[in-house]
Amino acid sequence: MTPPADMIDHPRPRFAPWLLEPMLRNRRIYLKVALAAAMINLFGLITSLFTMTVYDRVVPNNAYASLVALSIGLLIVVVFDFVLRILRAYFVDLAGADIDHDIGTRVFQRLVGIRLDLKRGSTGSLTGMMRELETLRDFFASATMTAMVDVPFVVVTLVFIAIIGGAVVWVPLAAIPVVIGAGWLTRPALDRLSAKSLSEGQSKQSVLVETVGALEMVKTSGAATLLGRRWSKANRAHSDSAMRQRLVSTIATTVAASANTLSYAGTVVAGVFLIADHQLTTGALVACSILSGRAVQPLAQVATLLTRLSATRTAYRQINTMMDQPTEGPQNEALKPARFAGRIELRGVEFRYPGAAEKTLDGLNLVIPAGQRIGLLGRVGSGKSTIARMILGLYPPQEGLVMIDGTDIRQFDPAYMRARIGTALQESVLLSGSVRENIVLDRPGIDDAEMLRAAELSGTHQFMGQLANGYDLILADRGEGLSGGQRQSIALARALAGSPPVVVFDEPTSAMDQQTEAALIDRLAAELEGRTFVLITHRPALLRLVERIVVIDAGRVVNDGPRDQVLQQLQRPRAVA
Structure with missing residues (x-):
C-alpha cells in the first residue's frame, strides 16, 4: 500500500529531537573527524610543495642530498596521512554506529507504542519504512560526511594556488560554479525521485x-x-524510478568529474603561457596542476553528498511522520499499578474502526465487578472482540470511558497495565524462537517453575514435556509446524503465566478437539477462581467457566444476567448464533 502523500512531500524545518540529540552527543567525535580532515588537507598542500621544490631546486642543481631530505620528510607526511585517514574512517563509523543504535532503539519503541487507530499503511509499508533507518545510518556513517569538512579547504587551496601560480587560480575558480550549479540544479529532481522511489x-x-x-x-x-501481477507492477515502477534517480545523480557526479579534468588541463595550458612570459616556474606549474584537482575534488564529493542527502531527507521525513504521532498512554507521567483488583467498567463507549462506515460499539455500558467471570456472546461482527481490545487499551474509545478499578485506562502506562492482564486473542500468534521464550517473553518474576505451571494448565506440557529438547524447541515464524491447537495451548500458557488478576480470552479453544478442550476447562475452573475473567466464545462447553453472560448485538448490550438464566433464554427460537 502506497503511503499518503503527506508522509513524503512536506519538508520539516528542523531536525527532530530523536535525531538531533544523538548527533549532538557525538559532537566530540565529529570534532575529531574535522581535525583529522583538516590535517589531511594540509598534508595535501605539503605534497604539492614537495613537487615544486624538486622541479625548481633539486633538478636544476642536482641537489641529491636535498632530495633525500625532502623524500624522508614526505615519507613521514605520508605515514601520518595514512594513520589520520584510518582514524577518520574509524571515528565516522563509531559515531554512525552510536547514532544508529540510539535512533534505532527510539524508532522501534515508538513503533511498538504506536496507537493502532492512527496506524497508516500495511505491514509491508511499515517494515519498509523501518528499513529506511539504513539510509540514515549510511549517511551518518559514510565517509561522504567528511566532504562537509573538506569543502572549506577549497578556499585554502585556491589561496595557495594564487600564491604559487598567480593568475592560474582563475582556472579552478571558474570550474567551481559549474560543479556547484550541476549539483544545485539536479537537487529538486533528486528530491522528487527519492520520494517516489521510496514510496514504490x-x-x-x-x-x-x-x-x-x-x-x-x-x-x-x-x-x-x-500477487505475482502486483509484484511485477510494483517491481517495474520501483526499477523505473530508481533508474531515473541514478541517472540524475550521475549527471551531477559526471559534471564534477569532467570539471576536475578540465581544471587540471586548463591549469597546464594557462601555465605554459605564464612560463613563456617568465611569470611561472615549471615546478610551480606542476604544483598548481596538482592543487587545481584537489580544489575541485571536494566539490565532486559534494555532488555525491547531495545525492545521498536527497535520499536521507526523504527517509527522515518518512520516519519523522511516525515519530510525530502520539503514542499510547498519557503524554505526562503515567500510572504504573502494582496490581489490579479487577473491576472493569465501560461507560457510554462508542467506537468506529478507522475507515469503517458504521460504529462497532454504540453507547455500550458494561460493569464487571472484581473477581467476576463473564462470557460475551453475540453474532459475528457484533463487537465482542472490540470490547476485549477496549479493555486492553489497544484502541481508545471515541466517546465514553473504559476504566479499571475506577481509573480511566488512558492514565495507565500501557505496558504495566497489560502485564497485569492475561490475554489470549482469536489468532494465536507465536514468535520465532524457543517455546520457553514464547511463554516467558523475558518477563520478570516468571521462572521455570511458573512456566511449567502455566504449561501444565494450558495443556502445553502434554506435548512439550515428551520431547528431548522440549521447551527449547525452536519455532519458525508464527509457530509454523505446530497444529492450531498446539499454538493455542502455548498462547494460553503465555497468558496464564504470572497469575494475572485479570484474564481476557477470545475464542481460546477454537482449534482444539473436544477432549482437549474438556480437560483444559477442568484445569481452568480452579485457576480462575477469584479473578476477573472475560471470555468471548461460540463454544458452549467453555461457558462452564463463567457465572454471568452478556449478549452483544450491534455494539450494544441486549441481554445480561446469570449464566443459566441467559442460556435458557438463548435456547428459544431467537437464540444468538
Whole structure:
C-alpha cells in the first residue's frame, strides 16, 4: 500500500529531537573527524610543495642530498596521512554506529507504542519504512560526511594556488560554479525521485511481506497469479524510478568529474603561457596542476553528498511522520499499578474502526465487578472482540470511558497495565524462537517453575514435556509446524503465566478437539477462581467457566444476567448464533 502523500512531500524545518540529540552527543567525535580532515588537507598542500621544490631546486642543481631530505620528510607526511585517514574512517563509523543504535532503539519503541487507530499503511509499508533507518545510518556513517569538512579547504587551496601560480587560480575558480550549479540544479529532481522511489519500494515490500506471511494460503487458494501481477507492477515502477534517480545523480557526479579534468588541463595550458612570459616556474606549474584537482575534488564529493542527502531527507521525513504521532498512554507521567483488583467498567463507549462506515460499539455500558467471570456472546461482527481490545487499551474509545478499578485506562502506562492482564486473542500468534521464550517473553518474576505451571494448565506440557529438547524447541515464524491447537495451548500458557488478576480470552479453544478442550476447562475452573475473567466464545462447553453472560448485538448490550438464566433464554427460537 502506497503511503499518503503527506508522509513524503512536506519538508520539516528542523531536525527532530530523536535525531538531533544523538548527533549532538557525538559532537566530540565529529570534532575529531574535522581535525583529522583538516590535517589531511594540509598534508595535501605539503605534497604539492614537495613537487615544486624538486622541479625548481633539486633538478636544476642536482641537489641529491636535498632530495633525500625532502623524500624522508614526505615519507613521514605520508605515514601520518595514512594513520589520520584510518582514524577518520574509524571515528565516522563509531559515531554512525552510536547514532544508529540510539535512533534505532527510539524508532522501534515508538513503533511498538504506536496507537493502532492512527496506524497508516500495511505491514509491508511499515517494515519498509523501518528499513529506511539504513539510509540514515549510511549517511551518518559514510565517509561522504567528511566532504562537509573538506569543502572549506577549497578556499585554502585556491589561496595557495594564487600564491604559487598567480593568475592560474582563475582556472579552478571558474570550474567551481559549474560543479556547484550541476549539483544545485539536479537537487529538486533528486528530491522528487527519492520520494517516489521510496514510496514504490514500500509498495513492493508490502507485496513481498504479504506473500511470505500467507504462503500456505497463496499456494492452496491459487493467489500466486494475483500477487505475482502486483509484484511485477510494483517491481517495474520501483526499477523505473530508481533508474531515473541514478541517472540524475550521475549527471551531477559526471559534471564534477569532467570539471576536475578540465581544471587540471586548463591549469597546464594557462601555465605554459605564464612560463613563456617568465611569470611561472615549471615546478610551480606542476604544483598548481596538482592543487587545481584537489580544489575541485571536494566539490565532486559534494555532488555525491547531495545525492545521498536527497535520499536521507526523504527517509527522515518518512520516519519523522511516525515519530510525530502520539503514542499510547498519557503524554505526562503515567500510572504504573502494582496490581489490579479487577473491576472493569465501560461507560457510554462508542467506537468506529478507522475507515469503517458504521460504529462497532454504540453507547455500550458494561460493569464487571472484581473477581467476576463473564462470557460475551453475540453474532459475528457484533463487537465482542472490540470490547476485549477496549479493555486492553489497544484502541481508545471515541466517546465514553473504559476504566479499571475506577481509573480511566488512558492514565495507565500501557505496558504495566497489560502485564497485569492475561490475554489470549482469536489468532494465536507465536514468535520465532524457543517455546520457553514464547511463554516467558523475558518477563520478570516468571521462572521455570511458573512456566511449567502455566504449561501444565494450558495443556502445553502434554506435548512439550515428551520431547528431548522440549521447551527449547525452536519455532519458525508464527509457530509454523505446530497444529492450531498446539499454538493455542502455548498462547494460553503465555497468558496464564504470572497469575494475572485479570484474564481476557477470545475464542481460546477454537482449534482444539473436544477432549482437549474438556480437560483444559477442568484445569481452568480452579485457576480462575477469584479473578476477573472475560471470555468471548461460540463454544458452549467453555461457558462452564463463567457465572454471568452478556449478549452483544450491534455494539450494544441486549441481554445480561446469570449464566443459566441467559442460556435458557438463548435456547428459544431467537437464540444468538
